[in-house]
Amino acid sequence: MGFFDGKLELSVTSASGIEAVTKRELVNLGYQPSGAEYGRISFDGNYLDCARANMFLRTANRVFINVARFKATTFDELFEGIKAIPWASIIPKNACVTVNAKSFKSRLFALSSIQSITKKAIVTSMGALFETGGKYAIEVVINEDNVLVALDTSGVALHKRGYRTLVGEAPLRETLASAIILLSVWKWDRPFVDPFCGSGTLPIEAALIGTNTAPGLNRSYAYENFIKAPSVIERVKEEANDLIVRDRTLRISGFDINKDAVSLSMRHAKNAGVSDNIHFQVSDMRTLHSRYSHGVIVTNPPYGERLLKEAELKELYRDFGKAYRSLDEWSAYVITSYDNFEKYFGARSDKTRKLYNSELECKLYRYLGAPPKKRTE
Numbered sequence: 001m002g003f004f005d006g007k008l009e010l011s012v013t014s015a016s017g018i019e020a021v022t023k024r025e026l027v028n029l030g031y032q033p034s035g036a037e038y039g040r041i042s043f044d045g046n047y048l049d050c051a052r053a054n055m056f057l058r059t060a061n062r063v064f065i066n067v068a069r070f071k072a073t074t075f076d077e078l079f080e081g082i083k084a085i086p087w088a089s090i091i092p093k094n095a096c097v098t099v100n101a102k103s104f105k106s107r108l109f110a111l112s113s114i115q116s117i118t119k120k121a122i123v124t125s126m127g128a129l130f131e132t133g134g135k136y137a138i139e140v141v142i143n144e145d146n147v148l149v150a151l152d153t154s155g156v157a158l159h160k161r162g163y164r165t166l167v168g169e170a171p172l173r174e175t176l177a178s179a180i181i182l183l184s185v186w187k188w189d190r191p192f193v194d195p196f197c198g199s200g201t202l203p204i205e206a207a208l209i210g211t212n213t214a215p216g217l218n219r220s221y222a223y224e225n226f227i228k229a230p231s232v233i234e235r236v237k238e239e240a241n242d243l244i245v246r247d248r249t250l251r252i253s254g255f256d257i258n259k260d261a262v263s264l265s266m267r268h269a270k271n272a273g274v275s276d277n278i279h280f281q282v283s284d285m286r287t288l289h290s291r292y293s294h295g296v297i298v299t300n301p302p303y304g305e306r307l308l309k310e311a312e313l314k315e316l317y318r319d320f321g322k323a324y325r326s327l328d329e330w331s332a333y334v335i336t337s338y339d340n341f342e343k344y345f346g347a348r349s350d351k352t353r354k355l356y357n358s359e360l361e362c363k364l365y366r367y368l369g370a371p372p373k374k375r376t377e
């Protein structure tokens, strides 16, 4: 039996602040994840499960196969531990191997030495490595002297779904956008509005969630080129296609004052296959209104120096607060790095959560409206 044919330990990484959402996603996919350790959650599965995690997780950065775990307090122990891994059953002789190292509270902490020793140990184990073929990215994480050697199966990070071909002004990562929606009270049968939609990330992620469309259907993965592994991509794509709900009427809107942003959003929605599910329109947030009650705003307004001057920002947030309060029992989730948001929005949120958009520290402010009344028969 080859390395990829039996039981595997898998792990996924996700951004600080959203690990709990990723963990919930894993549970919903039928797995039993461990607690998060430095943004990494492990679970048991097989090679097909690894492909499913890549395809279906909306909030994870990458999916790994945990190849080995051992203790190392010296570079010799690290070398021997890496060399003992059956590399010849995992990678071919012509593999192009890259090594990324991380170290937390450990005696081995010089990352470039950890990288070069790992590479040397792999080459020694294989006899030789010609590096003319496919790419295999290895991650070595040392946490309190415990080494985890993991093989990246995603390749390009999972926030790159493939639909965002051009970058708008200060876009949100797709994985973060999805996490915020999954943290919100929004469900497909409630109205959803992003009044500052930019390149359309939040409405598009909402439409993918609302139609139960896998986020990874339109992209490729590193594992597709693992020549020692079975081919599983077609099976996972088939499962993903079968799960799409095509006959739902969603009420998702995205507005932006900038017409180029709206065109970009429309193009991205088309790429993602959800343009029929979203209404995009050029509109100033100040004219925000809705004939529906109990809708949900999820948005990422301009947040500072780079996009708007302080005085304009205060006025914008003040007007946004007024526009929000004119809606009937709507909830709002606003992610921004602007510290005085609540002051100018004119209301204290009932919950805040610290999140990171790439490296930028942001807060998610939650304002809950009353829940819609249950329909009686």
Ligand SMILES: C[S@@+](CC[C@H](N)C(=O)[O-])C[C@H]1O[C@@H](n2cnc3c(N)ncnc32)[C@H](O)[C@@H]1O
Residues within 6 Å of the ligand: 168, 169, 170, 171, 172, 173, 195, 196, 197, 198, 199, 200, 201, 202, 255, 256, 257, 258, 261, 283, 284, 285, 286, 300, 301, 302, 303, 316
């Ligand atoms: C931080 S960006 C949103 C990025 C978006 N979440 C994405 O992923 O691409 C803020 C957006 O607010 C828009 N904006 C600024 N003032 C506005 C206003 N008064 N009404 C509507 N949109 C506005 C800007 O054009 C910009 O696209």
